Amino acid sequence: MDPERGGQHTGCGLAAKITRMIETRYPDHRTRPGFAKLATEIREHTGKPMSATYLWELATGRKRNLTQETLGTLAAFFDVPAEYLLDDGVRSRADAEANLTVALRNRKVRSIALRADGLSDHTLDALLAMVDEARRIERLAPVEERSDDAAGPGDR
């Protein structure tokens, strides 16, 4: 059998998310479709296959290791980012920085990130210093970043 490796079992999360997404999409639980109807709706709406049984298994936590395809189908139908459906134990450290997507709602920050890509390391260091200095001037709290990478030379 496959024991939980983390010691912290992370199973029930996905089922709750599915249930919540259903409830969100159909707030009136009197007219809420059952799994059969819902599956049909998903199939027609996304063009991808989806069965009532499987939806039930997901909502009750019986199956939780989805494949990309299923993940995409659900994400498309409920219109949530696919990453939101990723099981809680799946995210890597790099994903923690996906929080940063939040920061990027600011359009200008986004532009800066996009344009900084591809610059030389040396220039990036200079920019980094500038932005840090700017934070100091504007009296913002310094950003804490974990720095533990061993050999991570610039990709590309």
Added chain:
Amino acid sequence: MDPERGGQHTGCGLAAKITRMIETRYPDHRTRPGFAKLATEIREHTGKPMSATYLWELATGRKRNLTQETLGTLAAFFDVPAEYLLDDGVRSRADAEANLTVALRNRKVRSIALRADGLSDHTLDALLAMVDEARRIERLAPVEERSDDAAGPGDR
């Protein structure tokens, strides 16, 4: 086999990503480990199972519909956001925003984006000008930014 649903086959992407990630992590292709060694390394580094055969199948495009667990293992080892590994056809509309995560593979760009958040508009403009100037100096192509999502669809 699997009938194409979209008419647009999106298969080769993942294999290329895997290969690129390997090449990125081991730039010297003379000392680059084979799939067997690599699998062992992944296993020891992440604590999750991974087989050499499967790695090869992924890198050659033979298998492409990963489950969350495998996705997480690879994302953790290569230190990329799990969503980056999502196959190209999987992303929902809500994911468009996260496209930019690709640019954020570069660690320093990431830092800059993180720290730029919260700064005043006026400071951001200054930074934007600087980074644009830096691009000019380094003779990088100017970044074209599409302004398509001006009026947010409302979600998030």
Added chain:
DNA sequence: GGGCATCATCCGCTTCAGCGGATAAGGAGG
């Protein structure tokens, strides 16, 4: 009451993600 629809739940099946254990080819070292 009897029909008809939909519900949640289950059982059994097919398909494929993922792996173990071959195989042959390419070095390094004796």
Added chain:
DNA sequence: CCTCCTTATCCGCTGAAGCGGATGATGCCC
């Protein structure tokens, strides 16, 4: 030369993802 290690590639298996088709229960209409 032969042996040992690692490589890429393949074959065949197990287990689980995912589905089709039961089942009984509930509610609506006649």
